[in-house]
Amino acid sequence: MNNEKKKYHMNDADWVIENNEFLLDVREPVEYEAGHIKGAENISVNELENRLNEIPENRKIYVYCQRGRRGATAVSTLQSNGFDAVNLEEGYSVYTGQYDTASPTAANGHHDSAVLNRLISDDRIKVEASGMQCPGPLLKVNEVMSGLKTGEQMEITVTDTGFCTDIEAWAKKTGNTVLKNEMNNDKVIVVLEKNAMNTNIEGHKMTETKEGATMVVFSGDLDKALASFIIAAGAKSMGKEVTMFFTFWGLNVIKDPNAPKRNKKGLDKAFSMMMPKSASKLPISKMNMFGLGSKMIQHVMRNKKVDALTEMIEKADALGVKMIACTMSMDIMAVEKEELLPHVNFGGVGTYLGDAENSNLNLFI
Structure with a gap:
């Protein structure tokens, strides 16, 4: 890749990582946890102004978000504060490289995308929910998953782009696994695996602080x-x-x-x-x-x-x-x-x- 190019695409992130450059994910922490580029630092665009001291001043900053718009905002903030920054256009939603880190709702929390794809079953139940508006897709997921046995999978296709973050929040709350969550030609395709509910293992109980x-x-x-x-x-x-x-x-x-x-x-x-x-x-x-x-x-x-x-x-x-x-x-x-x-x-x-x-x-x- 020519380092002097004026525009950068999201898939240039692989070059950024391989050359030990500084890669900054400016999405919200919940989005970062749901999946990010391995090696990227996370500072939300909403927090960036107050955390500029965490950004190296003598390096080029490569920025990405989900679809490119927040990244452009972050680059503007960085440049106005004297940083050399560029936006990786189109964002994480189109990333197809090798440094993806998958959702922590996976079984051990450390599967990469290649491993997750191998875990997807050919026998999964497929549900077409295109055109269905929120909260319809979530209700459909809940209905189908409630009828599955532990280890069984379902795939759902929707056109509501907000479903990308909805399903991650749902899976985290219910304890199920997101094996795939991606945009493909304006559709969201999600594969889920039914997990056994286990709330009695000592040392693994969740304590909620509602603040x-x-x-x-x-x-x-x-x-x-x-x-x-x-x-x-x-x-x-x-x-x-x-x-x-x-x-x-x-x-x-x-x-x-x-x-x-x-x-x-x-x-x-x-x-x-x-x-x-x-x-x-x-x-x-x-x-x-x-x-x-x-x-x-x-x-x-x-x-x-x-x-x-x-x-x-x-x-x-x-x-x-x-x-x-x-x-x-x-x-x-x-x-x-x-x-x-x-x-x-x-x-x-x-x-x-x-x-x-x-x-x-x-x-x-």
Whole structure:
């Protein structure tokens, strides 16, 4: 590989590892644990600004995420702080190299992808769930797996991209094994193996410390969005791990005002025209008065020196609040990934519930 090339692809990661270069995975820790490039360091893009001291200053930094967008954001952050950094385009979802480390939910937690592929049975049950929206695929997995014997396998194919992270959270919670979890031509293909439930082995009991906070942001009202981010920032400052799950009208809260215009047609175009373009355009739940009420409350907030919603979102991101966009709701509401803020993650109800299990504060706003 020519080290002077201007663009780098994800599969250049093998060259990076072989030449002992610095490879940085900027996905969330749960994504890193679900599968990563062996030898890559993990610092979430949400934590990068506060952990720059962990990045070597005299080396080129090769960055990757799941699909390339967060990697580009991380590279911008690194370059603005004086680092020589490049993004491995398209991200981990397209990686086909030899340094993949598979999900720790495998039997011994250390299988590489080649070993896992050899473990996949030809007799596995195959389920086609394309077109099924969240939480449908998870319900189907639960139904099929409950009927399997220990050691038996199933393969499920879905079109909901959020299922990639949903199934990892589900497998971790239920104690089953993910043998394969990959994107192939806009479809997610997952192979699972049924494990025996064993909770009585001394020294291997799981102890949960529920110190997190989760909230479903369903509303697209300015005042309710303000409340959700005030609570999120407060909980994070008190040491809680905070997850915000944006669904339906709540997706408008995390729209990127600088996103390029998308070419939509039919009902998708109609939906987009009727929806607010960003957090600064949200209506209020009471006394909106055709938008005048929203302008009034934002004016009062400025006079009272209260942060605007857009500033609260930026601060929450800087604090490390995890923001997840519901992929099923995105499909219904005709919201594309490119329309949302760059630091937003994508997932379904399984991803949210995985975090909710470790929370002692759960809100629906």
